Amino acid sequence: MCNLTGVDCGTYNLICSKRGENGEVKSRKEVNAFLEIPLDNRFTFNMMKKAKVPLIERENVAYVVGESAVSLAYTLQLELKRPMKDGCLNPQEKDAFRILSIMIHSLIGEAAQDKEVLYYSVPANAVNKETDADYHQKVLEDVFKKYKVNNKTVQAFPINEGLALVFAELSHKNYTGIGASFGAGMINLCYSIFSQPVFSMSSVDSGDWIDRMAAKATGESAVVINKEKTKVDLLKSPSNIIERAIQSQYKILIEKTIQTIKKAIADSTTKVKAQEPLDIVIAGGTSSPPGFIELFKEVLNQSQFPLPIGEIIKPKDHLYAVARGCLIAAENAV
Numbered sequence: 001m002c003n004l005t006g007v008d009c010g011t012y013n014l015i016c017s018k019r020g021e022n023g024e025v026k027s028r029k030e031v032n033a034f035l036e037i038p039l040d041n042r043f044t045f046n047m048m049k050k051a052k053v054p055l056i057e058r059e060n061v062a063y064v065v066g067e068s069a070v071s072l073a074y075t076l077q078l079e080l081k082r083p084m085k086d087g088c089l090n091p092q093e094k095d096a097f098r099i100l101s102i103m104i105h106s107l108i109g110e111a112a113q114d115k116e117v118l119y120y121s122v123p124a125n126a127v128n129k130e131t132d133a134d135y136h137q138k139v140l141e142d143v144f145k146k147y148k149v150n151n152k153t154v155q156a157f158p159i160n161e162g163l164a165l166v167f168a169e170l171s172h173k174n175y176t177g178i179g180a181s182f183g184a185g186m187i188n189l190c191y192s193i194f195s196q197p198v199f200s201m202s203s204v205d206s207g208d209w210i211d212r213m214a215a216k217a218t219g220e221s222a223v224v225i226n227k228e229k230t231k232v233d234l235l236k237s238p239s240n241i242i243e244r245a246i247q248s249q250y251k252i253l254i255e256k257t258i259q260t261i262k263k264a265i266a267d268s269t270t271k272v273k274a275q276e277p278l279d280i281v282i283a284g285g286t287s288s289p290p291g292f293i294e295l296f297k298e299v300l301n302q303s304q305f306p307l308p309i310g311e312i313i314k315p316k317d318h319l320y321a322v323a324r325g326c327l328i329a330a331e332n333a334v
Ligand SMILES: Nc1ncnc2c1ncn2[C@@H]1O[C@H](COP(=O)(O)OP(=O)(O)OP(=O)(O)O)[C@@H](O)[C@H]1O
Pocket: 009, 010, 011, 012, 013, 014, 086, 087, 088, 181, 182, 183, 184, 185, 186, 187, 206, 207, 208, 226, 229, 230, 231, 283, 284, 285, 286, 287, 288, 289, 319
């Protein structure tokens, strides 16, 4: 089999999946964030170099990217910058394109052959905010067009993020079912029949939104909520106001998602009468807390859902499943 690549360009995480020698999927992750160090500040710059912080030097500025940027921002109390916001290129970040290109190219590494086929995830437009998914797709198209390492290039093709989850988990169901990716900036939803999207859409109320809303409700900062979120168990009674706020936002998020899916099914012009019960694949960082799937099933059961429901599947590699799905889509295309 030829060498192929899947890339998930997320608001918080960038992930690249390839096959290893024994056919197993190997994925690499980098946090989609950076810090900018102006080169006129030689002291900070030299200190960082001495401390072996990986720096990327350009004209009059140096960048620290990924995981190193996160730890440094935490230690030095610097503001972490993000190239993407709400699933798309961050309009407030003037260097977003440049940084995103550097990070994605370095994550791909050296392609195994020239014109390597690569599938990358793209979001759908949001139902609750004006987003420009077409523009974002063009930006990513340019990022991949600019890729050239040791004279090797890639041929890159976009795939909807929700559809990538259907590719990751539902080959045995002829790629029929719903993919729901709960990320940082967005929830991406896609209903696919035989790998063809009946509908795809997104909502910008996801992980970052939980952080903001629970922060507002408790008077804490979004950074504190973001940390606390990783300790929450959605099946347990809350033991303090922060847990209560986070759990409540999770419930609202799931209720809204199921309402959005119901409305899309009702509005759909394609016949969506399922012959078989409908499977739903749930992945993404925001679906991490224990109890997420149980809560999703509970809300779904009370929602008078218009179609019979089959399995609710959470892949073991739920943070990496979109990139793996992109890789499987590439394998189906060649
Ligand atoms: N253990 C955890 N518990 C709760 N939330 C978590 C956990 N781990 C990660 N998250 C949240 O998951 C989100 C990141 O998830 P993911 O990597 O799927 O997003 P993304 O693909 O980068 O974003 P998007 O798809 O929206 O562009 C963040 O909001 C983060 O706070």
